[in-house]
Amino acid sequence: MYDVNVESIRTRLACLPEIAQALSASTVAWTGNLIEGLAQERALHLAAEIATDVGHTLIDGFIMRDASSYEDIIDIIAEEGVITDQVAAPLRRLVLLRKTLVQDYDRWPRRELHPLTAELPRVLLGFSDQVEAYLRKELI
Template identity: 40%
Template sequence: MVYDVDTDRIERQLRVLRDCVAVLEETKRRRGEQEGDPVLFFAASRALHLASECIIDVGTAMIDGFIMRDPGGYLDIVDILEDERVIPKEGADRIRDLVRFRDRLVRRYDELSPGELEKYWEQAEVLLSFEGWVRDYLRQNLF
């Protein structure tokens, strides 16, 4: 079967995802020395928001390009990627958690506290893994 996967778009999104990881790692490194710094808080919040958007956009491009079932929402995108073996279960669980947190980052940002971000600073590793899983899937199915 021939697929029409927008690999250029996926590549651009994965580059943005890597930038988000770099910002998360830098804000994590600095948080101890600059406790309560609003710039670090906003940088980490925005990096997490954009990372979740990148995952959603890459997932959508994969689903469209490989003609997978239609998602019913953002969490369903992660479910489909797991079902289609793009990402493993343990990674899917952590990514779902970030996609759920996206709602707070986008709609309830005025209620966020620096303490809530603590858990998500540790997401950098799964975001890098996501990039690897996507690349592996593309390599196995397109090239």
């Protein structure tokens, strides 16, 4: 039997609707001001952290192969059938932003709308739905 921290996964997934809403609002009302830029930056950062935290918890709990990087976390959960390629592809692009968002934040273009901002709301909600479906299927 697997030892999956379902509560941790669901707690993190529960944050995604608000993050998706914030990203959607950023896309619709973007003027390029500093506050919008900082909000976008934080929403992208949180989305990346949630995707990798949930992925890592799934990998540990279901005893999947060890991940060698943040991108590899997404690859593994896609290979294992947790998420589809349509969700995995933009999440890979998102986790590639993580280093810039966390370490090289002084180079982040805060006044520009990042292309993932418009795409992610749908992707994040799909990620949440697919993870929940995987948990139901595997933990029956």
